[in-house]
Amino acid sequence: xxxxxxxxxxxxxxxxxxxxxxxxxxxxxxxxxxxxxxxxxxxxxxxxxxxxxxxxxxxxxxxxxxxxxxxxxxxxxxxxxxxxxxxxxxxxxxxxxxxxxxxxxxxxxxxxxxxxxxxxxxxxxxxxxxxxxxxxxxxxxxxxxxxxxxxxxxx
Amino acid sequence: xxxxxxxxxxxxxxxxxxxxxxxxxxxxxxxxxxxxxxxxxxxxxxxxxxxxxxxxxxxxxxxxxxxxxxxxxxxxxxxxxxxxxxxxxxxxxxxxxxxxxxxxxxxxxxxxxxxxxxxxxxxxxxxxxxxxxxxxxxxxxxxxxxxxxxxxxxx
DNA sequence: TGACAAAGGTTGTTATAACGGATATTCTTT
DNA sequence: AAAGAATATCCGTTATAACAACCTTTGTCA
Numbered sequence: 001x002x003x004x005x006x007x008x009x010x011x012x013x014x015x016x017x018x019x020x021x022x023x024x025x026x027x028x029x030x031x032x033x034x035x036x037x038x039x040x041x042x043x044x045x046x047x048x049x050x051x052x053x054x055x056x057x058x059x060x061x062x063x064x065x066x067x068x069x070x071x072x073x074x075x076x077x078x079x080x081x082x083x084x085x086x087x088x089x090x091x092x093x094x095x096x097x098x099x100x101x102x103x104x105x106x107x108x109x110x111x112x113x114x115x116x117x118x119x120x121x122x123x124x125x126x127x128x129x130x131x132x133x134x135x136x137x138x139x140x141x142x143x144x145x146x147x148x149x150x151x152x153x154x155x
Numbered sequence: 156x157x158x159x160x161x162x163x164x165x166x167x168x169x170x171x172x173x174x175x176x177x178x179x180x181x182x183x184x185x186x187x188x189x190x191x192x193x194x195x196x197x198x199x200x201x202x203x204x205x206x207x208x209x210x211x212x213x214x215x216x217x218x219x220x221x222x223x224x225x226x227x228x229x230x231x232x233x234x235x236x237x238x239x240x241x242x243x244x245x246x247x248x249x250x251x252x253x254x255x256x257x258x259x260x261x262x263x264x265x266x267x268x269x270x271x272x273x274x275x276x277x278x279x280x281x282x283x284x285x286x287x288x289x290x291x292x293x294x295x296x297x298x299x300x301x302x303x304x305x306x307x308x309x310x
Numbered sequence: 311t312g313a314c315a316a317a318g319g320t321t322g323t324t325a326t327a328a329c330g331g332a333t334a335t336t337c338t339t340t
Numbered sequence: 341a342a343a344g345a346a347t348a349t350c351c352g353t354t355a356t357a358a359c360a361a362c363c364t365t366t367g368t369c370a
Contacts (some may be wrong), residue, residue: 018296019284023188024230025303031231032307033178047356065226067319075179076186079358082320087355104318104365130176133306141173144302147295148180151288152187202326234328237350242326259335259348288351 025146033132034073034140040128044117050088057094057110064097064109093117181303188287195283199272204233205243209273212249212265217250219264248272 015021034048041051056073057065063074067081078084085108086092093114097107110118133141170176193203201209211228212220220228222236233239240263243249248269252262265273288296 016281017284018293018300019288020281020290022291022296022299022303023192023284026181026185026188027230027302027307029303033181035232037178049356068317075182077190080320080356083356090189102318102366105259106319126171126175129172130180133174134179136302136305138173140302141177143298145173145180147291147299147302148177148184150291150295151174151184153240204326223347235326235350238326257336257348261349 036132037125041121041122044121046117049074049076049084051118051121052076053078053081053084053088053108054093054114055063057108058118060109062109064107066105066107068105070108083131088114170203191283191287192280195279196276199276201272202228204231204239204275205248206276207214207231208233208236208239208243209265209269210249212263213270213273215264219262221262223260225263263308 015024037051038048041048046054052075053070056070060069067085070077070085071081074081084098085094089096089108092111094108094110097106098111099107136144170179189203192206196203196206207230208225209224215224222240224232225240226236229236240249240251240261244251244263247266249263249265252264254260254262291299
């Protein structure tokens with residue numbers, strides 16, 4: 001039997017292993033979803049990474065977060081939070097402060113303008129999410145979530 | 156209930172939807188797998204993309220493939236195959252030819268040196284693949300593959 | 311208390327992605 | 341056979357990743 005992924009990749013040989021097929025499947029699906037989401041964000045001139053950091057800071061609220069805390073929370077670990085924050089700060093979406101009690105850290109907070117941009121995106125993003133994976137239905141999405149978390153659980 | 160992904164992302168709020176959780180889960184898992192594979196490839200000074208193109212060309216054999224055919228087969232669609240091929244050509248892993256009967260296209264073929272590098276990586280990559288997702292077992296891997304392909308099937 | 315280590319960010323550099331436009335070749339149509 | 345469309349690749353530019361070296365500030369301990 002020839003799998004759908006094989007056809008997509010125009011490969012005639014079967015995969016060397018089920019493991020390899022799964023890994024390629026995950027990579028390809030992530031790519032597919034990313035492209036769709038980036039397409040939506042492009043209208044607001046945001047990259048996926050920038051959107052991610054704004055969502056993180058919205059979640060953090062008034063207290064804000066330090067660079068290293070942001071880094072821990074990013075979906076795709078960003079080595080270079082400094083310059084990522086530079087870009088969103090230049091556009092007025094966040095503010096930064098070096099607190100007096102610990103002048104090593106830099107605390108970033110989302111601005112009203114940042115909140116406004118995010119709020120505008122909430123409904124379209126939700127709708128896109130549903131369009132992208134909603135057709136699986138709740139049961140299968142739960143199974144998928146379990147399987148993916150099982151992969152990252154090393155034990 | 157708090158999911159494992161929520162803990163990873165240090166999020167206290169639940170996800171807005173099951174759909175959103177699944178999409179983040181896929182992104183994070185892809186990231187996790189990619190990091191592991193890139194780590195292995197770094198010893199050979201190859202990026203994941205370069206490894207991918209070499210595997211594609213090995214699969215194609217003597218006939219080789221044009222840039223656009225390579226692009227179609229890439230796991231992550233590469234806008235810029237030309238310069239990707241430049242890099243692997245400079246290292247002697249592929250050769251390129253502009254055939255006389257159609258001078259628009261450029262056919263790339265893997266060299267013996269390229270085959271040698273890939274062959275050295277086959278066993279370690281297989282082993283890594285098994286280490287990364289093998290603990291799910293065949294049944295769950297099959298389910299995972301079905302679910303991921305269902306996502307990309309739009310109908 | 312002064313030297314040293316650790317924590318936390320920033321900056322420099324090089325390589326790669328992303329995107330659009332430019333160029334060259336072939337095909338189609340009249 | 342010339343014009344225009346289509347195909348296929350290449351190049352220019354800007355933005356982002358990746359990695360390492362380098363400040364500052366704070367903590368530790370002899």
